[in-house]
Amino acid sequence: MCATGPVGGLRHTPGVIGCRCEIAPPTLLLAVAEAGDPDVRDAALRTLLTSAALRSRRATLGPTLRRLGLSPADLAFLPAEATAAGPENTVYDVAGGEEAALPGRRVRGTTDPPSGDAAVDEAFDGAAETAAFYREVFGRDSIDGRGLDLVSSVHFGRRYDNAFWTGDQMVYGDGGGGVFVAGGLTRALDVVAHELTHGVVQFSAGLQYRGQSGALNESFSDVFGVLVAQRAAGTDAASASWLVGEGTLEPSLGRALRSMIAPGTAYAGDDQPADMDSYADLPVDDDPRNDNGGVHINSGIPNRAFAEAARALGGNAWETVGPVWYEVLTGGRLSRVADFEDCAALTVAVAGERYGGGSAEQDAVRGGWEEVRVRLRADPR
């Protein structure tokens, strides 16, 4: 079949776009798309993107899409690629390489047995667990809601102390560079799920990664990161630690990356505020110390609002407050430049829609935001 809708970044050129999607090999089309003049490039790219052969592995095209100024979101016009078995789950070994070497050598696919490489197998299991969480709890089909393949690359860089979502795939360093313990980044399911949730945010509310919207982006990733881990472990809200990345840091630094219930207490030097009275009003500039306006700092405030609401209700947080936060994130009402008050108002409204006005759930959500001193606007309705 052929694409007829608009593709971000591509000019519509009637008559140039052909429908013989299976004739030219993808590698040739890629070369043409990168080297051709604008009309040829458009035609090659459209043919490429509508190719059935590539439709099933569009996530692995990440580096090429980036070179062309596109992202997987630009392929949203393609039919959903879900199967009953869920998305493909593939892990690559980038063997110390960095961005230019992604994704690396394929080492484990969906139906393959464990590889014996702990990082590979943990990345595989973490991606599968996270996708299962979104599918079974919220009926979401993979990261984009449309069956996007799960692609992970491990052994990024040398003793690299980070894990991240590139916009189309997961990447894990080995740790051991002075911040994370070796192997800690793939071992922690909540860290894996945090990063994959950045993908969910990208394909839903698309919260801008700066200031309060950026802190909300970080907070949604922490919220669903810990919910994936709590569900996998069968931990309810009362007994959960509400720590993110517990045991991943070098012990001399501290016990976890963040505490959702007691922000600012996870490690020595943790400067997350626990409420708006301690809000860090940092500029959005190119100084790395300012963290894009405090996205990893002020996220402690909405994190605690969630944890307080979940604790107040008891039970399994992924079944009580989790669905409220999920509806806010994915329901189309949260602006990409939303601030804390916007998010608070929506969570209270959604809790009322889901559980009833004045319900224990709505009271708990409202109480969570009151605990962190985020102002709740009067309901305009």
Added chain:
Amino acid sequence: MKVTVVRSGGVAGMVLTVEVDAAELDADAAAQLRGLVDACEFGDGPPSVIADGFGYEVAVERDDGTVERSRFGQGGAPPGAGALASWVIDGPHGHRSAGR
């Protein structure tokens, strides 16, 4: 000559500062550092466009007091700046501190 690298962000969201003073290095390490500084194009690169990407600042204070600086996001280092940052952060010569 002192070289200071600040790295922020990442999934940890921590600010790490690592400083190397050429006067404290042996001759080989000092020569390596000078070579990396000489090969570094100072100026700013693009910020990271990915959530939890690192942000960097590399600052070189020469013995005459002049300072050159580069800021960039993960994957966006100007030529030479990434190699210099890695040498300082990952090598054994730096004084490390955490915090903003």
